[in-house]
Amino acid sequence: MTERVILKPADETGVLESVQWALATKNPLEIIGHGSKRGIGHVVAAGHVLDLSALSGVTLYEPEELVLSAKAGTPLAEIETLLAQHGQCLQFEPMDYGPLLSGEAGRGTIGGVLAANLSGPRRLKSGAARDHILGVRVVSGRGELFKSGGRVVKNVTGYDLSKGMANSWGTLGVLTEVTFKVLPRPETEVTLALRGLTDEQAARAMALAMGSREEVSSAAHLPPTVAWRFLEGKLGGDPATLLRLEGFAPSVKHRSQRLHDLFGNAVTIDQLDETQSAMIWREVRDVMPYVKPGDQRAIWRVSVAPMLGWQLVDAFRRHAGVDAYYDWQGGLVWLRMEADPEAEILRKLIAALGGGHATLVRAPEAVRAQLDIFQPQPAALAALSRRLKQQFDPENILNPGRMYRTGA
Template sequence: MEATLKPRDTRETCDAIQWAAAEERPLEIVGSRSKEALGRPVQTAHVLDLSGLSGVVAYEPEELVLTVKAGTPIADVEQLVASRGQEFSFEPMDYGPLLGRPAGQGTVGGVLAANLSGPRRIKAGAARDHILGMEAVSGRGEVFNSGGKVVKNVTGYDLPRALCGSWGTLAVATTVTLKVNPAAETSATFVIEGLDDQNAVEAMCMAMGSSAEVSAAAHLPGGLDGERPRTLLRLEGFESSVNYRLESLGKTLSGFGKAADVGHEETTILWKDIRDCKPVASGTEPVWRLSVAPTAGAKLVAALRETFPLDAYYDWSGGLVWLKSLDGALWDGEIRQAVADCGGGHATLVRADASLRSTVSVFQPQATPLAALAKRLKQQFDPKGILNPGRMIVGV
């Protein structure tokens, strides 16, 4: 019989994990379940539901620091900081619509567990680069605190960075301290139409290497959204600066054809859609997230198009490829081989039904030395293997 444990604070979280460790009862760690369908299926008799750990602990806008409980909806927190003219610069994506869930349901703990980021990652980094500290409970049932409420903090081993992207398999965060930044006064998007994928990547890389301070670079191939191919470059800042940089970017990229630009409101909508994978979110076909060198993205997609029908678009100046398999097959072997042939990278199966996710490596298989290190880390944090067993790797 499945039992759901719903702690209200760190002490109750600790008690629940200590009981599970003593009884060797594996726990599925959940918040709002917005990303439950990402990763390998977890089969446990007990669920540790963190949605009760919700609320703002402290917000110091003048210090650019926010401390919240891990079960707090990220949408609520973004609304709070936006009311003070601030934002999370890493622009956390919302997996909900892609995974068949409502938008805006993710939690702060989920942001940490998945190390989320959006189009601005190429400039601002991912979630792990903006976490100042946390309180968490290990699989041993031990409470630990790491980091602090200051931007410069040296405490030895950086536990927040180790736990980011671990998908709840090492420890359960209960409270997280995040860095916030002032939001840009305005934004605009520089648009070039009609480029093929390879030329689009060249244009994006040239723009990123310019003095225009591009904060996001993406390419939507023709037919993907019912429009002509569009190469998109986002500029943010003071209005006078944005206008000057738009003009400068036009001169830099004049060899790629006629360009246009769109204003702040349309830019906000456009990049939210790119962030949350709207171009490939429809349907139920498998969706992959491929991370490669920016110059390799177009070559990777071209090689895979010769093998199976697909839709794809590019973010991070070509280094992040969102790919949907249109025939419903996984093509996991072919995809991972193509990534390796393009110089290496990571291939993550983001969307597929549970029966398919249980038969393949959802996350990029680790090289032997890295796998050994990950195993030792798991042994240190969760020796009984009770936290989200098998979520990332079979048997771990």
């Protein structure tokens, strides 16, 4: 039996040499940063590990140019602290999977942010990681170092390889450095909580608010089964439909009043101050209602059209025990199963509603081994994925088997 090797290069040259060794000796590698998302996907079919945690540090930060470059293993928490000191942020507010997967908070890396294409509650307004990436440096599975993009938003002709690394989960190349666009942090924020709405009523209220002129940056709905788990129980047990307003204080105050007028006396509205607002959106982002030590009940991350999320949950509950709440105006549904994942039923329901994506983000290893973790791709897209894999990692040495059981 071959002894397990953990390669921990200190720099980009070391990463390149590690991949070239793996290629020459036909030893597949599991690619990790700090391992905060290691529980997502299948167990990697590799006997050796390429640990990027030593590739850490900001290599360029020009606040006036709204540009930041960092080595791939740099903890996201360090970058967010640096940006906050200059009144800036990653506008797409990437989520932290650590606590949900029984790990520590703040362990995710900036390379992992792009590899998993992370985003948060501002997704509808600000996009995800792929919409803010400017450039990358990558070692491919061919043992070649290449770079794409740079410090400007517009890319030259050809493939946008920076965006191509998004959601690849380390199966196409090993990121060594990333460059992101950063933006000013909102001066203040408040959140309006519309109380007592059903899931269907909440979907309509969120659509009305997001379609208004009041520049609502995030909308989520917390049914009564989860509402009491937010803000240390301060919301109580009534449903809460959340609308976030951000920007300059006078503007936020004005837009808040306009939303009160929009809904009139039809619904009770609580207003969360800046501290409460920031806290509740972090909890929404990081799926904190379903974080419990030792709890391994399956959790699905489902994306559908915003007005269809509640319909999906309603239909799914006729087949299985499900708890749920909604982000992205109802289009991102977090589902916690009481028993089996029921993957086949869920994906059939999604297809019947016109399509979407379902990713199993938490389940025991034995359960994950039997299911498609990521949404199965249509034939044409699957063929394209295979061509990309062949181009970047023809020997399948980078994270083999993590995304698909067939080993792509």
